[in-house]
Amino acid sequence: MQNVLEGLNKDQYEAVINVDGPSLVIAGAGSGKTKVLTHKIAYMINEHNIAPWNILAITFTNKAANEMKSRIESIIGEKSKDLWMGTFHSVCVRILRKYIDRIGFDSSFVIFDAQDQRSVVKKCLKELNIDDKIFSDRGVVSEISKAKNEMLTPEQFLVRAKGDFRKEKIAEIYVLYQDKLKKSNSLDFDDIINYTIQIFAENPDCLEYYQDKFKYILVDEYQDTNKAQFTLITMLSAKHGNLTVVGDNDQGIYSFRGADITNILNFEKDFPGTKIIKLEQNYRSTKNILDTANSVIKNNKKKYEKNLWTEKEEGALPYVYQSDNEYDEASFIVEKIEHLKREEYYKYSDFAVLYRMNTQSRSIEDILRREDIPYQVIGGMKFYERKEVKDIIAYLRLIHNNSDNISLTRIINEPKRGIGKTSLEKIEMISNRNGISMYEAIKRADEFGLPAIFVNAKEFIQMIEEMTVIKEDTLVSELIIKVLEKSGYKKSLELEDTLESENRLENLNELLTVAIEFEEQFADNSVAEFLESVTLSSDIDDMEEETEKVTLMTLHSAKGLEFPAVFIVGMEEGIFPSYKSVGEPHELEEERRLCYVGITRAKDYLFLTCSKQRTIFGATARNKISRFITEISKELREGYDEGTGIEEDVYEDSAQEWQYGKSDKVQDKGHDNRYSGSGSQRFQYRTAESFLSLLNKEKEGKEIDLSKYRVGQTVSHKKFGIGVIEKIEPEGTDLKVDIAFEKAGKKRLMAKYADLEIIE
Numbered sequence: 001m002q003n004v005l006e007g008l009n010k011d012q013y014e015a016v017i018n019v020d021g022p023s024l025v026i027a028g029a030g031s032g033k034t035k036v037l038t039h040k041i042a043y044m045i046n047e048h049n050i051a052p053w054n055i056l057a058i059t060f061t062n063k064a065a066n067e068m069k070s071r072i073e074s075i076i077g078e079k080s081k082d083l084w085m086g087t088f089h090s091v092c093v094r095i096l097r098k099y100i101d102r103i104g105f106d107s108s109f110v111i112f113d114a115q116d117q118r119s120v121v122k123k124c125l126k127e128l129n130i131d132d133k134i135f136s137d138r139g140v141v142s143e144i145s146k147a148k149n150e151m152l153t154p155e156q157f158l159v160r161a162k163g164d165f166r167k168e169k170i171a172e173i174y175v176l177y178q179d180k181l182k183k184s185n186s187l188d189f190d191d192i193i194n195y196t197i198q199i200f201a202e203n204p205d206c207l208e209y210y211q212d213k214f215k216y217i218l219v220d221e222y223q224d225t226n227k228a229q230f231t232l233i234t235m236l237s238a239k240h241g242n243l244t245v246v247g248d249n250d251q252g253i254y255s256f257r258g259a260d261i262t263n264i265l266n267f268e269k270d271f272p273g274t275k276i277i278k279l280e281q282n283y284r285s286t287k288n289i290l291d292t293a294n295s296v297i298k299n300n301k302k303k304y305e306k307n308l309w310t311e312k313e314e315g316a317l318p319y320v321y322q323s324d325n326e327y328d329e330a331s332f333i334v335e336k337i338e339h340l341k342r343e344e345y346y347k348y349s350d351f352a353v354l355y356r357m358n359t360q361s362r363s364i365e366d367i368l369r370r371e372d373i374p375y376q377v378i379g380g381m382k383f384y385e386r387k388e389v390k391d392i393i394a395y396l397r398l399i400h401n402n403s404d405n406i407s408l409t410r411i412i413n414e415p416k417r418g419i420g421k422t423s424l425e426k427i428e429m430i431s432n433r434n435g436i437s438m439y440e441a442i443k444r445a446d447e448f449g450l451p452a453i454f455v456n457a458k459e460f461i462q463m464i465e466e467m468t469v470i471k472e473d474t475l476v477s478e479l480i481i482k483v484l485e486k487s488g489y490k491k492s493l494e495l496e497d498t499l500e501s502e503n504r505l506e507n508l509n510e511l512l513t514v515a516i517e518f519e520e521q522f523a524d525n526s527v528a529e530f531l532e533s534v535t536l537s538s539d540i541d542d543m544e545e546e547t548e549k550v551t552l553m554t555l556h557s558a559k560g561l562e563f564p565a566v567f568i569v570g571m572e573e574g575i576f577p578s579y580k581s582v583g584e585p586h587e588l589e590e591e592r593r594l595c596y597v598g599i600t601r602a603k604d605y606l607f608l609t610c611s612k613q614r615t616i617f618g619a620t621a622r623n624k625i626s627r628f629i630t631e632i633s634k635e636l637r638e639g640y641d642e643g644t645g646i647e648e649d650v651y652e653d654s655a656q657e658w659q660y661g662k663s664d665k666v667q668d669k670g671h672d673n674r675y676s677g678s679g680s681q682r683f684q685y686r687t688a689e690s691f692l693s694l695l696n697k698e699k700e701g702k703e704i705d706l707s708k709y710r711v712g713q714t715v716s717h718k719k720f721g722i723g724v725i726e727k728i729e730p731e732g733t734d735l736k737v738d739i740a741f742e743k744a745g746k747k748r749l750m751a752k753y754a755d756l757e758i759i760e
Contacts, residue, residue: 001066001185001201001259004016004039004042004043004046004075004076005017005039005043006045007511008035008036008039009032009281011040011277011278011279011280011281012032012035012279013048014277015036015040015277015279015719016036016039016040016043017043017051017215018244018277019040019043019044019048021241021242021273021274021275021277022237022241022242022243022244022267022268022271022272022273022274022275023243023244023245023274023275024222024247024264024267024268024274024275024276024277025244025245025246025251025278025279026247026248026276026277026278026279026304026306027246027247027248027279027281028222028248028250028280028306028308029248029250029251029282029284029285029308029597029600030282030283030285030308030310030600031279031280031281031282031283031561032279032283032734033246033279034064034068034071034220034280036065036246036279036331037218037220037246037756038071038072038075039066039075040071040218040244040444041055041080041083041218042072042075042398044172045076045079045080046076050210050215050216050498051082051375052079052081052082053082053083053084053213054214054215054216054690055083055084055214055215055216055217055218056085056091056213056214056216056217056218056221056236056243056344056623057083057084057085057183057217057218058085058087058088058089058091058217058218058219058220058233059085059086059087059131059220059221060220060221060224061087062086062087062090063069064220064468065085065086066088068085069083069085077179078252080601082290083293086216088193088229088232089110089141089192089193089287089468090202092192092193092232093111093114093192093195094749095125095196095199095210096109096187096192096195096196096199097530099199099203099206099504100195100199100482101200102199102202102203102206103195103198105182105185105187105195105198106155106180106185108184109185109186109187110184110185111186111187111188112186112187112188112189112194113189114141114418115128116186116188117144117188118137118138118141118390119137120177121137121140121141121144121177122178124138124173124176124177124180125137125140125173127154127176127430128172128173128176130169130172130173132416133492133495134495134737135166135169135170135173136492136495136496136497137493137495138496138498138500138501139187139495139497139501140170140173140177140734142172142497142498143167143170143172143174144174144177144190144725145190145438145542147174148188148190148191148194148228148279149258150226150229150258151192151194151197151227151228151231151547152535153175154171154174155175155176156175156250156288157171157174158172158741159173159176162437168236169377176582179748181513182482187546187728192496193228193229193232194228196232197228197231197235197513200232200235201235202302205687207235208234210236210237211235211236211237211238211239211240212239214236214237215232215240215242216240216242216244217236217237217242217243218243218244218245218246219233219243219244219245219246220246221246221247221252221513222245222246222247222267223241223247223248223252223259223261223263223264224247224248224252224257224259225259225263225264225637226257226258226259227258227260227261227441230260230263231615233245234270234627235718236638237271237363238686239542241271241273242676243271245264245267247264249261249265249302249303249304249558249598250297250300250302250593250596251263251593251595251597252590253555253556253559253590253593253594253597254263254556255408255587255590261590265303265304268592271376272679276304276568278306279310280306280307280308280309281308281309281310282308282600283310283312284310284603285308285310285312285315285600285602285603285753286310286312286313286314286315286603287309287310287312287313287314287315288314288315288316288317289318289599289600289602289603289606290308290309290310290313290635291633291636292318292599292606292637293308293489293596293599293600294307294308295598295631295632295633295636296592296595296596296628296631296632297592297593299592299597299631300589300592300593301589302576302589308600313651314603315604315605316604316605317636317637317638318606318607318608318632318636318637319600319605319606319608319637319638319639319640320607320608320609320629320632320636320637320638320640321608321609321610321640322606322609322610322611322625322640323609323610323611324611324612324613325611325612325613325614325615326360326363326611326615326616327363327366327367328611329362329363329364329370329569329570329609329611330364330366330367331367331457331570332607333364333367333567333607334352334367334368334371334373334604334610335623336565336567337351337550338371338564340565340605346391346549346564346565347476347548348373348548348549349549349550349551349662350563350565351550351551351563351564351565351566351567352550352551352552352553352558352561352562352563352565352566352567352601353423353550353551353553353566353567353569354554354555354558354567354568354569354598354601355552355553355554355555355568355569355570355576356570356575356576356578357503357506357554357555357570357575357578358503358507358554358593358619359506359507359509359510359576359616360382360569360570360616361377361383361552362383362510362513362514364552364569365377365383365552369453371497371549374549374550375547375549375550375551375552376549376550377552377553378551378552378557380735383507383510383604384534384716386504386507387504388489388504388507388508388515389507389508389511390410390482390491390495391410391411391414391489392480392508393511393531393534394406394407394410394411394477394485395411395477395483395487395489396408396412396480396483396527396531397529397531398439398464398484399464399467399468399471399479399527400471400527400531401530402437402464403437403439403466404439404441405428405431405437405438405439408437408438408439409438411443411487412424412550413493414489415487415488416491416492417450417456417457417459417460418456418649419442419453419456419457421454422437422448423456425440425449426450427445427452427453428442430448430450433595439461439464442454442457442460442461443461444745445457449532449595460487463483463486463487466486467479467482467483467486469750470753472526472527473719473720473747473748473749473753473754474719474753475513475515475519475525475718475719476518476519476525476526476527476530476582477515477516477519477618479527480511480512480515481512490505490508490745492503493508509607509617510617510618511618511620512614512617513616513617513618513619515530515535516615516618516619517612517615518530520730527717540749549561554600555568555576555594555595555597558593558597558598558601559597560604561601562603563601563602563603564602564603564604564605565603565604565605565606566598566599566601566602566605566606566607567607567609568598568599568606568607568608568609569609569624570609570610570611570614571608571609571610571628571629572611572614572623572624572626573612573615573623573625573626573627574623574624575614575623575626575699576591576594576595576626576628577591577592577595577626577627580589584746590753592628595628608629608632608637610626610629611623613624629759644669674719678701685752701717704751704752704755706734706735706751707751708758709728709735709751709756709758710724710728711725711726711727711728711735712724712725713725713758713759713760714758714759714760715756715757715758715759716756716757716759717739717741717747717749717754717755717756717757718755719744720739720741720743720747721741721742721743721745722741722759723735723739723741723742723744723746724739724740725738725739726738726739726740726746731750733752734750734751734752735750735751735752736749736750736751737746737749737751737756739752739756
């Protein structure tokens with residue numbers, strides 16, 4: 001059995017031996033907080049003879065809990081098995097199994113996952129006769145979850161919702177939803193902590209039992225706790241007051257999940273007599289990397305000041321690279337990876353590429369694939385494997401080839417059209433029996449005695465037919481826009497109104513970027529060629545068999561990890577920090593904390609990249625260099641050439657300098673914001689919202705005056721160039737126009753969709 005105090009530095013030692021009363025350990029990145037927690041528990045058991053079953057240790061992941069258990073066992077042996085250690089939810093489930101009968105449930109309750117929740121909400125919508133096209137099941141589940149994070153019962157939510165029609169409807173669904181869960185003896189994930197609190201509040205004997213059981217409580221990652229978690233800890237620790245929390249106010253980055261940074265900032269007020277100990281010695285990063293992190297985070301107004309330091313060598317200066325575009329940025333990353341791998345014998349697994357949004361991974365993935373470098377995407381799927389991307393690709397495949405049964409099966413009920421598994425089975429039988437495609441069988445469903453399927457699929461069939469007619473004469477990017485709009489796919493995601501649906505919309509915007517880049521690169525940019533290019537791009541040979549891979553992930557996903565070499569990409573205003581944080585001091589400070597987290601993941605090398613020009617969300621723009629780069633002292637960075645034309649001016653903490661979504665003229669000192677098309681549409685943008693408006697052009701576009709076209713006119717088409725109208729024929733409410741183009745030859749176009757410009 002080892003000496004539990006051996007190998008601790010002065011501050012770690014103080015944190016470990018401070019056993020009684022409330023204690024706040026401010027643990028800087030890489031300062032050994034897990035070591036403090038494990039050694040403190042071992043010290044309490046070995047030196048203070050505290051029974052293991054009187055200790056409760058709470059972590060935020062099962063992985064962290066298992067790692068801590070293993071470490072403690074290596075120090076004190078079998079006694080560690082009597083510890084209560086786990087996540088908030090796993091601890092609460094153990095309590096609920098014993099006492100949930102106090103609130104009318106049976107101990108055999110089951111916990112519903114997200115899919116189960118949506119199924120219940122669908123039943124509620126049907127019972128209440130609420131249109132699921134206006135209130136999507138995902139969106140309702142998200143709203144209910146937010147209410148539970150705020151510890152609002154259905155009745156409390158209903159009171160708060162008064163006067164807001166949408167909220168009142170969701171409150172009505174929430175009431176019925178909870179009733180259905182109760183009748184089925186089920187809980188959802190958010191109920192677990194709230195019901196534990198309810199039991200304690202309504203049953204003083206239960207609370208006292210656990211207060212006496214858990215005389216000593218330790219909580220990891222305290223800056224990430226929410227209202228319910230804070231309430232639970234406060235109740236459990238109220239009798240004995242022996243509460244140790246470990247966290248870092250500079251690493252609070254999860255407010256979007258309900259985390260409340262004030263829990264750690266107000267700790268000494270909430271728990272009088274608190275002993276505050278700071279862990280500032282970093283064992284992970286070089287001095288230059290830590291100085292860089294400190295120079296950024298000092299710009300936040302914060303309560304607990306600290307300054308990370310290390311006994312490690314100074315190391316290389318962080319390298320700032322300004323690329324010409326996102327592909328130049330990706331090429332730079334590959335160049336540095338191969339250089340360090342060759343010169344310093346690094347492995348691919350030693351590298352991490354961190355970005356603010358999942359959509360940023362695409363160009364990096366493209367170059368890594370091109371250079372045959374293995375990689376893994378953590379916290380998200382590879383771009384072309386993401387569901388929404390595959391769905392829209394399937395739409396294009398079906399438009400290109402109506403006999404593609406695989407694509408039809410994938411998207412016939414995306415979004416929901418009332419054509420489920422049973423309907424598809426019937427259609428497949430008809431298809432096989434009559435030797436026709438499933439698409440043809442659905443078109444003729446009424447003829448085959450399936451009138452309901454015929455009615456439900458009518459708009460879908462009309463849309464595919466229309467797109468099939470115009471596909472050869474329409475830019476791929478425009479075809480994607482039309483599919484998103486006319487299929488209802490975009491609208492269904494908007495109705496969800498969740499963080500997930502927002503990310504899906506961003507990924508679809510990025511697919512538009514792919515199409516625009518394809519159009520610029522290839523003269524014959526047909527749907528067939530585009531689909532072929534996408535298929536080849538997503539064909540990664542034997543990648544999963546590789547053991548060494550470069551890691552790609554969002555900055556949020558990187559928390560708690562470390563790598564010898566780290567790239568933080570897309571460091572531009574509007575991307576990182578995100579456009580949503582500009583003018584919002586609290587959100588901007590969280591973005592800065594996120595930057596701090598990213599920087600402190602690096603052990604030896606740190607690369608920060610920005611781009612003079614970037615195409616994202618389907619549009620191209622020149623954004624300012626991120627304020628987070630300019631906040632780094634010049635003597636702490638190298639590689640950035642300040643003579644590139646992008647100024648390092650002072651950034652105001654207001655939205656005034658950046659007229660986000662409010663003006664066509666962006667106030668951007670010294671920048672040329674004019675863009676022109678080159679065979680494909682270019683868009684000036686500053687926010688995701690401004691580009692999302694592009695997807696609405698089908699509804700908002702002006703009516704085409706068909707009477708203006710005459711035989712013999714010279715016209716211009718954005719894809720085919722200059723040509724002369726040779727023939728015009730009426731086609732319903734449209735016109736068929738035969739045009740002889742100078743370079744593209746003769747084409748027959750539908751006038752409404754062709755968007756022809758009359759030259760003479």
